[in-house]
Amino acid sequence: MKDxxxxxxxxxxxxxxxxxDLVQFDDDMAALTKPWxxxxxxxVLRGPKAFVEFKDGxxxxxxxxxxxxxxxxxxxxxxxxxxxxxxxxxxxxLKGLTKLRFLTKAFSKLTNKLEYYLTxxxxxxxxxxxxxxxxxxxxxxxxxxxxxLVRLDPIAKTVASHIGNGRVLIKIMPDGPSIHLDxxxxxxxxxxxxxxxxxxxxxxxxxxxxxxxxxxxLDAFAAVAAGNVLIRGQTPMIDSISLILDRVPLYLx
Amino acid sequence: xxxxxxxxxxxxxxxAARVIPGGIYGHYSPAPLxxxxxxxxxxxxxxxxxxxDVDGNEFIDYMCAFGPMIQGYQNSVVDHxxxxxxxxxxxxxxxxxxxxxxxxxxTGLVSFADWAYFAxxxxxxxxxxxxxxxxxTGRKKIVMIQSGYHGxxxxxxxxxxxxxxxEDYYHIIRIxxxxxxxxxxxxxxxxxxxxxxxxxxxxxxxxxxNEMPADGYWQKVEAICxxxxxxxxxxxxxxxxxxxxxxxxxxxxxxxxxxxxxxALANGYPISALLGTDALKNMAARVFYTGSxxxxxxxxxxxxxNLRGLEEIQGPQIMQTQGKKLTDAMVDIxxxxxxxxxxxxxxxxxxxxxxxxxxxxxxQDWCAxxxxxxxxxxxHHNWFLSTAHTVQDIDQTLEIVxxxxxxxxxxxxxxxxxPFEKP
Numbered sequence: 191m192k193d194x195x196x197x198x199x200x201x202x203x204x205x206x207x208x209x210x211d212l213v214q215f216d217d218d219m220a221a222l223t224k225p226w227x228x229x230x231x232x233x234v235l236r237g238p239k240a241f242v243e244f245k246d247g248x249x250x251x252x253x254x255x256x257x258x259x260x261x262x263x264x265x266x267x268x269x270x271x272x273x274x275x276x277x278x279x280x281x282x283x284l285k286g287l288t289k290l291r292f293l294t295k296a297f298s299k300l301t302n303k304l305e306y307y308l309t310x311x312x313x314x315x316x317x318x319x320x321x322x323x324x325x326x327x328x329x330x331x332x333x334x335x336x337x338x339l340v341r342l343d344p345i346a347k348t349v350a351s352h353i354g355n356g357r358v359l360i361k362i363m364p365d366g367p368s369i370h371l372d373x374x375x376x377x378x379x380x381x382x383x384x385x386x387x388x389x390x391x392x393x394x395x396x397x398x399x400x401x402x403x404x405x406x407x408l409d410a411f412a413a414v415a416a417g418n419v420l421i422r423g424q425t426p427m428i429d430s431i432s433l434i435l436d437r438v439p440l441y442l443x
Numbered sequence: 444x445x446x447x448x449x450x451x452x453x454x455x456x457x458x459a460a461r462v463i464p465g466g467i468y469g470h471y472s473p474a475p476l477x478x479x480x481x482x483x484x485x486x487x488x489x490x491x492x493x494x495x496d497v498d499g500n501e502f503i504d505y506m507c508a509f510g511p512m513i514q515g516y517q518n519s520v521v522d523h524x525x526x527x528x529x530x531x532x533x534x535x536x537x538x539x540x541x542x543x544x545x546x547x548x549x550t551g552l553v554s555f556a557d558w559a560y561f562a563x564x565x566x567x568x569x570x571x572x573x574x575x576x577x578x579x580t581g582r583k584k585i586v587m588i589q590s591g592y593h594g595x596x597x598x599x600x601x602x603x604x605x606x607x608x609x610e611d612y613y614h615i616i617r618i619x620x621x622x623x624x625x626x627x628x629x630x631x632x633x634x635x636x637x638x639x640x641x642x643x644x645x646x647x648x649x650x651x652x653n654e655m656p657a658d659g660y661w662q663k664v665e666a667i668c669x670x671x672x673x674x675x676x677x678x679x680x681x682x683x684x685x686x687x688x689x690x691x692x693x694x695x696x697x698x699x700x701x702x703x704x705x706x707a708l709a710n711g712y713p714i715s716a717l718l719g720t721d722a723l724k725n726m727a728a729r730v731f732y733t734g735s736x737x738x739x740x741x742x743x744x745x746x747x748x749n750l751r752g753l754e755e756i757q758g759p760q761i762m763q764t765q766g767k768k769l770t771d772a773m774v775d776i777x778x779x780x781x782x783x784x785x786x787x788x789x790x791x792x793x794x795x796x797x798x799x800x801x802x803x804x805x806x807q808d809w810c811a812x813x814x815x816x817x818x819x820x821x822x823h824h825n826w827f828l829s830t831a832h833t834v835q836d837i838d839q840t841l842e843i844v845x846x847x848x849x850x851x852x853x854x855x856x857x858x859x860x861x862p863f864e865k866p
Contacts, residue, residue: 349603356802389802411465415456415473417480423802425475425823426650433603 195237196342197441198268201275202232202240204334205308205442206251208327209242211382212304213249215323219303222296223249228289230297231259232281237268261289277305315401325401326367330382332404333360333369335438336431337380346434351376353430356389362400363393371431390423444846446815447500452484455497469595470509475649475823481811483819489516492831494819502819503836503843507827510681510706510792513758514749515831521710521749528744539740545747549718552750553690555698556718560727562737565680565705566594568717569641571732572701573598575719576639576674579726583614586629586640586673590648591620593641593678593703620646621657626664630671640668641676644691645788650803650823652796653788661697668700674723680705680715685762685791685827688754690718710749712742753830759791762828766790769828769837773844780848794825805855812847 213223226244233239233255241256242249262285265271273279283293306314308331310324339346353373361368361384370385371378394400395418402408403419410432413419421428456473460466466473466484473479483496492515495501507513514521528541546559562568573585585598593599597611616633618625620642630637642664646654668675677699679691684707687694692702700723705715713736719727752758767790777784777797782805788794797806803822810822818840820826 345603352601387802409460409465411468411472411474412456412460415466415479415484416453416460417478420478421474422477422807423804424650425477430603433605436605 193441194268194272196338198234198265198271199238199338199342200335200438200441201272202234202238203253203338204331204438205275205304206232206240206242207334208304208308208330209300210249210251211323211326211330212300212307213244213247215326216303216307219300220247222299223247226296228260228292229256229258230293231256231262231285232265232271233262233284234265234268234271237265237271259285261285261293310401310405321401322397325362325397325404328404329360329362329367329400330369331442332435332438333371334380335442336371336434337378339434339437339441340376340378343434343437346437349430349433350378353427354389354424356424356427357385357387358390358392358427358431359385359388360392361394362397363395373427388423390425390427391421392428393420393422395419444816444843446812447483447498447817449480449483449496449498449500451497453480455485475821476811476814477807477822478811481815483814491515491517492829492833492836500817502814502817503832503840504819505826505828505840506819506821506824507829508711509824510827511709511711512827512831513684513707513762513829514710514752515829516711518710518749518752518831520752521712521745524748525712525741525745528741531740533741534736534739538738539743541740541743541747542738545743548747548750549716552688552754553702553718554693555690555720556702557721558719558724558727560717560719560732561743562715562717562732563713563734564594565678565703565715566596566599567732567734567737568703568705568715569593569599569676569678569680570596571717571727571730572674572676572703573639573641574730574732575701575717575723575726576676578730579674579723580638580672582636582638584616584633584637585614586616586618586626586637588620588642588646589617590651591617591642591646591678592649593680620654621660623660623663623667626667630667630673635672637671637673639674639676640664641678643678643680644682644686644695647681647788647792647794647825652785653794653825655788656695661692661695665697665699674701675699676701676703678703681825682792683707684750684753684759686759686789688750688757688759708749709742709746712745713739714742714746716746756830758830761830762791762832763789765832765834765837766793766828768834769793769832769840770795772837772841776841776845776848780852782848782852788825791828792825793828795820800855805851808854809847809851812850813843816843816847818843818847 212219223244224247229243231241240253242251263281264284307323314320340350355374357370357372359370368384369382399418456466476482485497486494487497488495494504549559550556597607616629677692682691683704700720702718708714770786770793774784783798785796785798786793807822810820813820
């Protein structure tokens with residue numbers, strides 16, 4: 191049960207936020223969503239809430255409640271939500287019944303594409319565009335998951351309590367993507383993009399190294415020693431983040 | 444000054460990474476060396492206070508194999524004793540006579556000690572010490588210092604690390620260093636449950652300044668432990684023989700119940716020791732603890748000669764003097780370039796840090812620039828001096844330090860504009 195709640199939080203934050211980048215970086219999905227002016231509210235009984243908003247060709251995913259969503263989707267338990275994310279469950283629509291076609295057709299196209307990018311195979315990863323997007327989404331999913339685990343997972347919470355204040359930048363060289371975590375008194379904020387004056391940095395040499403690193407195909411210690419992954423600054427912060435990142439697969443496969 | 448390259452180290456590493464977890468694991472892992480590519484990974488040979496890597500680069504060594512090399516590599520006296528013992532036998536059926544001689548010597552050298560027990564690594568004896576404490580008191584809990592390091596057994600590691608389960612540290616209470624109130628609080632919260640208190644003579648956390656005991660700290664700890672029936676364990680594995688030949692507790696004026704020694708005991712030969720009071724001798728005998736190689740005679744012979752030699756030349760004083768000469772001059776050089784170099788701990792095992800950059804990237808760069816010019820400096824662990832560090836070694840180090848500050852000053856000014864070094 192506890193695991194279901196954590197997993198639901200991860201699904202509604204760490205996974206769902208990828209829709210923002212999917213709409214931005216996949217041409218087909220950009221074209222699909224460009225005319226959309228709609229919002230979807232996800233509400234889990236005794237669990238997390240989040241909404242997705244499409245407007246002017248952009249997508250915005252936020253935790254909490256939308257002031258006036260076009261569609262309201264209700265889940266009677268965290269497990270119910272998790273089943274939907276696994277492709278085995280159907281939400282209960284509370285509002286926007288006229289938009290069921292949108293949900294089952296257009297919105298499903300979008301979520302199917304996200305699922306495609308989050309389920310790599312060796313063949314798929316041979317395609318540069320796929321590799322880039324899979325890496326971007328995986329990086330962002332993992333780092334946003336850290337934020338949730340610090341709040342919800344007891345061990346991650348313990349580890350985070352020892353992390354000092356400051357920003358940790360994770361960047362794929364040479365030009366990104368990048369993401370950073372801002373630790374303040376045991377709490378953490380996550381933002382996509384670079385940051386000035388980080389306290390610690392992880393630079394991954396290129397997207398291939400980053401992908402192997404993120405999927406555990408690379409011996410992290412060996413990668414650092416060989417210079418394929420460069421760490422700098424307050425490396426105890428990186429050690430702690432790494433311990434929390436290693437807990438993500440306990441909840442998200 | 445030429446800067447080094449490490450193509451052969453990297454070649455060995457890439458072979459190693461295929462067949463050894465992490466390539467090089469544990470405290471020898473290159474991961475904390477930043478950037479790792481500026482450091483050598485494999486040593487070809489070593490002599491005195493210097494080693495040569497597989498690429499032929501020569502380094503003045505300020506890690507001394509993380510402490511053990513206290514009289515320098517290939518020390519002729521210690522190595523001769525080891526070779527002579529080897530001729531008679533090393534690991535044999537039946538203990539060696541040199542073991543008795545060594546135990547007698549150590550109990551004479553360390554004033555509070557009535558007995559000595561020998562093992563291999565530091566963690567062997569810190570772990571054994573806690574077992575003795577539990578047996579002696581019939582209690583379960585051990586108090587240790589937050590960020591204290593006593594080895595790699597599960598209970599010693601920081602919660603949350605891989606391979607640990609909650610039960611491993613269920614009976615471990617971590618308190619802050621120099622915090623008597625926290626110790627008293629731990630005792631009042633766990634009445635008659637605390638078996639032992641374990642700490643290093645002064646606090647040596649990685650990545651943070653080392654902290655000396657506050658005035659009267661150890662005396663208060665000693666008094667509390669006596670009053671509460673708690674076994675006082677000093678982990679002198681890292682500090683041992685770099686502060687005082689009679690045990691670092693003597694340096695700070697108190698007496699523990701158990702003293703853990705390792706690292707510098709035998710100038711690189713594998714041996715650790717637990718020394719204790721007569722009151723704990725029977726418990727030490729009845730706690731079953733042993734290892735296949737605990738009875739090796741060669742390290743014992745090396746240990747005996749090494750410690751006698753150190754005692755004769757007053758080794759700790761030599762290292763303190765050389766360390767002070769080095770660190771005082773480094774602080775001055777840093778100041779000349781507009782940087783503040785902070786030195787904590789004792790000069791024979793100083794922890795050095797540039798304080799001008801909170802992220803430590805500047806400090807990491809400086810250590811790397813020194814290393815690739817021949818002074819092997821790790822950025823986030825205390826360094827170690829040995830009696831083999833000569834005036835010439837120190838002088839050459841200071842030249843390297845000066846040039847590294849020049850390099851880093853220029854680079855740092857550039858990096859303020861471009862803070863991210865690309866891999």
